[in-house]
Amino acid sequence: MIKPLTLAAAIAVASTGAWAKQEAEVIHWWTSGGESAAIKVLADSYEADGGTWKDSAVAGGSNARSAAINRMIGGSPTTAALFNTSQQYHEMVAEGMLNNIDAVAAANNWEEILPRPTLDAIKVDGHYYAAPVNIHMPGWFWYSKEAFEKAGIDNEPNTPEELFATLDKLKEAGFIPLALGGQNWQENLLFATVLSNVGGKQLYLDALGKRDSETINSEEFKQVVDTFLKLKPYVDTGSPGRNWNDTTSLVINDKAGIQVMGDWAKGEFTQANKKPGQDYGCFPGLGDDSLYIVGGDVFVFPKTDDKQQVAAQQKLVQSMLKPETQIEFNNLKGSVPVRTDIDVSSMDICAQKGAEILKVAERQVPDGSMLMEEYIYGSLKDAVTEVWNSRDMTTAKAVKIFENALRD
Template sequence: MHCPADDSTTLPLRCPAPAPRGRAPWRGCLAGIALMAHAAFAVPAHAGADGVSVLHWWVSGGERASMDAIRDFTTGRGIAWSEFSTPGSGTARYTDVLAARVRAGRIPTAAQMIGYDIHAWARRGLLDDLDDIAAREEWDEVVPDEIQRLSKWQGRWVAAPFNAHSTNWLWLNKHVADRLGITRPPDTWADLIALLDRARAAGVPPIAIGHEAWEHTLLFESVAAGVGGAAFYRRAFVDLDPSALTDAVATTIFDRMRQLSGYLEPGYMQRRWDEATDRVARGRALLQVQGFWVDGELRVRGLYAGVDYQCWRFPDTQGMVLFNSDQFIFFRRPAGERAAQLRFASALMDRELQTSVNLRTGAAPARVDVRKALFNTCGRQAIAELRGANMRRTLLGSIGMGNAHPSSVKIAIYEVVTRHLQRRIDTPAAVAALRQAITPHR
């Protein structure tokens, strides 16, 4: 992922003081931003009365195709479009750029956001109220409750969700798998280990992964869900109840993570997530444990689901959907710009747009009433399983993507997981640190 040039790079990207360990690096500066933002409405934000300015982090090949779909649908409705992008997937780098823009008065119409970071901005009174359009278009009726929990602040809509990625997936190069005689999804942990052993014995790196903590935590959350089940996952990581992390369950989770660390492709700490995807796409590694955005990356490389690659659920998580929903938050803007802003919110929630953009991302639409016939086999499976998990209450926020709990907890868990994966702490220390990471937040 390169960092595209834009005028935000001339601004200071960090808040004046460092945040305490375990807190989002930008959270402390939001309070100071709030007063500036209220006074900044007179400063141009590259939009105007008939347009929208959008900040996002979608810069990889598959992501760019998806943002193009949003842009084309928006301009097709007669709304002028300007955009600024920086890589970061909701991390400190991305949020620093957004915070710098707000401080300088260059407030976008809308900004891509995920998980509890939405609430961090809403808490400061910076976001517009979308309740009127949400009621008129019946968003409550078509968006799963767990996603609504993130889209709303104090019961009112402040964000428009347009997809629901799932993170507990195995992405396999089908040609490599076929050559190794791997033709069925691993149902259990033992099945997965046997599959990885077969790849290693054949000289094929079993698991491709990148260097970032969020990637390591996606692996962790799939292992945790498989070990403890949906009720455990909700209690431990959504409700943040440390008593759920019994020694037996937590030790098994980290022991399995330690076991998987032996199957990671060498050099992973020098690799980005999309470079790991490329390793799988080229047959240089067997599989990647990643979110559904990988489907978009493989498709943009000209590969076909069921022909060139397989999408299988992580073993023992069948029936569970660990989700990450991409959303746009909408900043309070002058009255003259609000009409275009609301038209953009309406466009994002349109069934046609959610079909078009998610045909490219590979994700399930955030709306549960979108027809799945146009999607590939992986997409149809994702949509069906999202609907089923929504009904069974096994739709659960991703730890790694910040959809399960506030950012401060996410960052604390990142540190525990990535240090353990790199063998910098042992399993007993990791168990204690994980319990400590969630305990203060009850």
């Protein structure tokens, strides 16, 4: 059941001037066609609530984040800035560079309606510093229905053994079994997916959270690494350097069988007029109890004592998380609403699957970027790339590389 603002909370928000017409400058990196359409939904929602949205788009995530930070340091901060649901902004919290949004979070019962991994990422030292707008799960399996049919595959794989059997059949039928773009972040995404599906929840959390030698040298982690390495022969020679969307096109055009990619891949299928369940299939992991990696996007709010800007910040948060805005925005973004208390029956079957899993806390794990500082996460991605692209890589050698990379 959707819980509206209580009268007391509404009065508190109104007393700050939050419902007065306020200009909000928002810096972000959503510049592609689908992303631009999605950010427009947020802008329209804010303006429908009486505000004025000033759009500041900067191409590239790292460029946009750097621009936002430079604006803060220079004394001319934007009203809000886009970041990923991670530890990217935790140092900014420690430096006192952000306003908290506790009032809106409390008024809308975030502790009850948001997934725990998301709450853990946006709440620092008891205060909320970021407004999440979606859940992106990076480890979805996307597959060509035509390729599966021609390869004689009747069911989606439910275990690692069944996955390899499926890849073998696709290879025998002349398809690229596993479509992978050979870029640092895509290789890391594949490794995280193997870790979650083969290692299980505790190993996933220990390997990326504790990062201790005992965990990394355990037989369970070695099995994860071994499985990851065994996937290499199923990837085509055109993989190195290939963009993710070009890789998705291989599945769309029935040249490849499976791609492991985040749910943003749906946008590519939609643009190609492909329908889920008819032209392509999607499943979030191996088996009905597979883990769901929780990632996503958030907006943070630069520190300011300007009452007008504080009011605009609170109004932005309120408008972004309205149920109708969440549905429309996430339909275009390819993600799942961050709120677990709204009706998603109007969304596609992939999004419905994800939304249903988000109601099961035991199946949720945070994205690796939420479990470690950025420099360690960068070392992990470099290690994955080294392991994946080195010739004659052994499991033992790979484990040592991971152990060195994950050391604080």
